[in-house]
Amino acid sequence: xxxxxxxxxxxxxxxxxxxxxxxxxxxxxxxxxxxxxxxxxxxxxxxxxxxxxxxxxxxxxxxxxxxxx
Numbered sequence: 001x002x003x004x005x006x007x008x009x010x011x012x013x014x015x016x017x018x019x020x021x022x023x024x025x026x027x028x029x030x031x032x033x034x035x036x037x038x039x040x041x042x043x044x045x046x047x048x049x050x051x052x053x054x055x056x057x058x059x060x061x062x063x064x065x066x067x068x069x
Contacts, residue, residue: 003030004039011040011049011066017057018065027058040066 006028025036043049048069055062
């Protein structure tokens with residue numbers, strides 16, 4: 001499974017709750033070199049994925065998050 005597929009699966013599972021890039025990376029055990037932010041941006045516009053500034057459902061911090069509606 002690619003990083004993009006793993007991110008898509010995680011965000012879909014947490015839907016409609018938002019999750020930040022740091023929590024995505026930590027939850028999936030992704031290293032920074034896997035470009036979590038870039039992969040999350042690739043999901044935009046497909047399957048109801050969106051990114052906005054909001055409170056992450058995992059860490060509670062206000063950050064740029066990804067969610068699926």
